[in-house]
Amino acid sequence: MALIEFHLDSRSGVPTYLQLVQQVRHAVQLGILRPGDQLPTVKEVVTSLTINPNTVLKAYGALESEGIAEGRRGQGTFVMSSAPSPLGDDVGKLRRSLRNWFGQARAAGLDEQAIEALLSEQRGSARKVA
Amino acid sequence: MTSALETRGLGRRYGSQWALQNCTLEIPRGTVTALVGPNGAGKTTLLRLAVGLIRPSAGSVRVFGLDPREQAGEALPRVGFLAQEHPLYSGFTVEEMLRVGRKLNPGWDDAGARGRIAALDLPLEKKVRSLSGGQRAQVALTLALAKRPELLLLDEPVASLDPLARREFLQSVVEAVAEHELSVILSSHILADLERVCDHLVILAAGRTQLAASIDEIIASHRLLTGPRGEAEDVSRMHEVVRESHAERQTTLLVRANGHIYDSHWTVHELDLEEIVLAYLGQDAVRRREAVAS
Numbered sequence: 001m002a003l004i005e006f007h008l009d010s011r012s013g014v015p016t017y018l019q020l021v022q023q024v025r026h027a028v029q030l031g032i033l034r035p036g037d038q039l040p041t042v043k044e045v046v047t048s049l050t051i052n053p054n055t056v057l058k059a060y061g062a063l064e065s066e067g068i069a070e071g072r073r074g075q076g077t078f079v080m081s082s083a084p085s086p087l088g089d090d091v092g093k094l095r096r097s098l099r100n101w102f103g104q105a106r107a108a109g110l111d112e113q114a115i116e117a118l119l120s121e122q123r124g125s126a127r128k129v130a
Numbered sequence: 131m132t133s134a135l136e137t138r139g140l141g142r143r144y145g146s147q148w149a150l151q152n153c154t155l156e157i158p159r160g161t162v163t164a165l166v167g168p169n170g171a172g173k174t175t176l177l178r179l180a181v182g183l184i185r186p187s188a189g190s191v192r193v194f195g196l197d198p199r200e201q202a203g204e205a206l207p208r209v210g211f212l213a214q215e216h217p218l219y220s221g222f223t224v225e226e227m228l229r230v231g232r233k234l235n236p237g238w239d240d241a242g243a244r245g246r247i248a249a250l251d252l253p254l255e256k257k258v259r260s261l262s263g264g265q266r267a268q269v270a271l272t273l274a275l276a277k278r279p280e281l282l283l284l285d286e287p288v289a290s291l292d293p294l295a296r297r298e299f300l301q302s303v304v305e306a307v308a309e310h311e312l313s314v315i316l317s318s319h320i321l322a323d324l325e326r327v328c329d330h331l332v333i334l335a336a337g338r339t340q341l342a343a344s345i346d347e348i349i350a351s352h353r354l355l356t357g358p359r360g361e362a363e364d365v366s367r368m369h370e371v372v373r374e375s376h377a378e379r380q381t382t383l384l385v386r387a388n389g390h391i392y393d394s395h396w397t398v399h400e401l402d403l404e405e406i407v408l409a410y411l412g413q414d415a416v417r418r419r420e421a422v423a424s
Contacts, residue, residue: 008326010325010326013400013402015346016326017322017348017351042308043305043308043309046304046305046307046308047301047304047305048302048324050297050300050301050304050326051161051304051310051326051327052304052307052325052327052328053304053307054160054161054162054325055326079214
């Protein structure tokens with residue numbers, strides 16, 4: 001059985017191969033996938049999502065050029081030891097405060113769109129400062 | 131390497147009516163291509179020309195560089211064709227259909243075919259006429275794949291299927307592509323199911339090729355421009371305008387861009403594939419192209 005299962009959001013406007021790339025990146029960052037772990041085979045992804053095999057190859061190619069994964073001939077694609085290390089324990093606090101923040105936003109009656117607008121506004125101003 | 135399918139100025143006339151006209155395109159190997167267009171656009175004609183079922187009235191068609199009629203002996207074993215009605219002998223059982231397939235095709239992959247039938251839970255002893263539409267389509271696809279073609283042509287393969295059967299059928303197609311060196315061309319008058327499955331797209335309308343390219347390239351090059359109402363001449367000098375419309379104060383252009391669009395008059399929006407295809411199928415776009423061609 002594959003270690004992770006991809007899913008697609010056909011309404012997001014994000015190209016399919018990029019969605020796969022992002023999901024692997026997230027899984028690595030969250031420690032769900034660790035160095036040496038095998039990504040789902042092309043055949044597994046093709047079967048579960050009914051997508052073109054070339055799309056999977058393109059995603060895995062992008063992960064290789066980012067240094068996150070490597071293809072081993074005849075075996076499959078694996079998470080590299082040089083992949084970014086998962087977020088440390090210190091993010092636990094950030095995660096909790098973010099969860100609180102979302103709770104407060106909902107309690108204040110903000111909907112998804114309002115939350116997204118606030119987030120992108122703050123993301124923008126944080127970038128300017130940095 | 132030669133293309134899976136290549137046509138040059140290909141046309142087919144029935145009486146005085148052109149079913150397909152001046153069709154030039156090239157489909158690389160290893161791709162899954164959607165052949166999209168309204169009914170009567172010439173999709174079936176193009177596929178039938180590719181397998182040599184009919185003779186061109188003009189131009190040429192090659193599969194793997196071979197003429198499907200003059201070099202049929204070499205070309206046709208490499209091509210699988212599944213016609214729209216999933217033709218099978220309705221009085222035969224699935225088992226009998228498999229035996230017929232093996233008798234008729236030299237390179238028959240019997241183990242592969244039986245494996246697929248078992249994996250799909252299709253009863254060997256059942257007569258074709260008592261199968262569901264989805265099962266019949268799967269049997270027909272199994273027969274087409276067991277021939278081990280390098281190019282598989284599917285004419286409206288999912289049009290008659292319910293959403294689940296449609297998904298299962300397409301799943302079988304992409305699995306076959308993942309397992310073997312297989313190029314696929316599938317025609318459809320709707321795009322919705324095909325978008326994920328295909329990496330190339332050919333749009334046919336009014337018997338002509340409107341667009342033929344990789345889907346990535348299509349998405350990357352098409353943009354919607356909105357700006358104050360006025361002349362679109364500056365844009366059309368640089369880029370190909372597919373569709374234009376004018377409101378009282380605003381002009382909207384759908385363009386196939388040649389590089390970046392720098393003109394600050396226009397606000398540039400991205401488009402999804404369906405919007406692009408619909409723009410090409412619109413009468414305005416088709417007429418525009420006919421004017422260019424004549």
